Amino acid sequence: xxxxxxxxxxxxxxxxxxxxxxxxxxxxxxxxxxxxxxxxxxxxxxxxxxxxxxxxxxxxxxxxxxxxxxxxxxxxxxxxxxxxxxxxxxxxxxxxxxxxxxxxxxxxxxxxxxxxxxxxxxxxxxxxxxxxxxxxxxxxxxxxxxxxxxxxxxxxxxxxxxxxxxxxxxxxxxxxxxxxxxxxxxxxxxxxxxxxxxxxxxxxxxxxxxxxxxxxxxxxxxxxxxxxxxxxxxxxxxxxxxxxxxxxxxxxxxxxxxxxxxxxxxxxxxxxxxxxxxxxxxxxx
Numbered sequence: 001x002x003x004x005x006x007x008x009x010x011x012x013x014x015x016x017x018x019x020x021x022x023x024x025x026x027x028x029x030x031x032x033x034x035x036x037x038x039x040x041x042x043x044x045x046x047x048x049x050x051x052x053x054x055x056x057x058x059x060x061x062x063x064x065x066x067x068x069x070x071x072x073x074x075x076x077x078x079x080x081x082x083x084x085x086x087x088x089x090x091x092x093x094x095x096x097x098x099x100x101x102x103x104x105x106x107x108x109x110x111x112x113x114x115x116x117x118x119x120x121x122x123x124x125x126x127x128x129x130x131x132x133x134x135x136x137x138x139x140x141x142x143x144x145x146x147x148x149x150x151x152x153x154x155x156x157x158x159x160x161x162x163x164x165x166x167x168x169x170x171x172x173x174x175x176x177x178x179x180x181x182x183x184x185x186x187x188x189x190x191x192x193x194x195x196x197x198x199x200x201x202x203x204x205x206x207x208x209x210x211x212x213x214x215x216x217x218x219x220x221x222x223x224x225x226x227x228x229x230x231x232x233x234x235x236x237x238x239x240x241x242x243x244x245x246x247x248x249x250x251x252x253x254x255x256x257x258x259x260x261x262x263x264x265x266x267x268x269x270x271x272x273x274x275x276x277x278x279x280x281x282x283x284x285x
Contacts (some may be wrong), residue, residue: 002128003031003125006100006101008083008111009047010103012047013115015051015055017114023067026069030129035070035088036077038072075094087103129269132171132268137176140177147252150247152191153195157239158244162174182231197283214233217233251275252269
């Protein structure tokens, strides 16, 4: 889940293979391209510079429509070496940087080709749609990191979520989860808003409870020392049973919500578009 794949921008033979590649990645697939080098799309456009006008237009449309498929990559790239040699060096020095490195057919360093991935049985990439992750804030943050990197606004829906126990003390388990998400938001300077959709019975929402919630959110937001995004909340009489974290681009379902339990795992999976679209209607704005 959330694997990053480094793919040579020269690897697609034509626009159809580019489409097949982009169909393999993104927030619905749960696996992603590495933005390697950072101007990877520029090199793709250069690769197709000699294609027909119609094919170049198709390439531009594919790249524009599927701009939420690549994650930032900090591995060094030295232009004089060429892409295959760079990627091979990056993988050797930082094995966790890419799950796989894929180049063009006939590459000089013996890397797997895009044609292998797309057409050869047993060489395709494994599913990244979901996993059973530890019920810990750090594991939830690893699952949600691409969503925060690729979105300006993220919505969290959980009928049971609250920051205070019945006795008025901090609910430390849920607090840690929210803090982990705020840390993700702080890392993305393009992020604008985390919106919580909560249920009144869980929060016990009287005027004093709402004020406490607002104060608590201010405290947590101040703790991340970032002022480029806000945290908002909405209280409803009912938000349904599902627990979700999503944006207009994609989202995750957390079967056991946003709580911690060292004894258990939480089934987390990326939402397909037919699962996401009703949520945008119910909770979007």
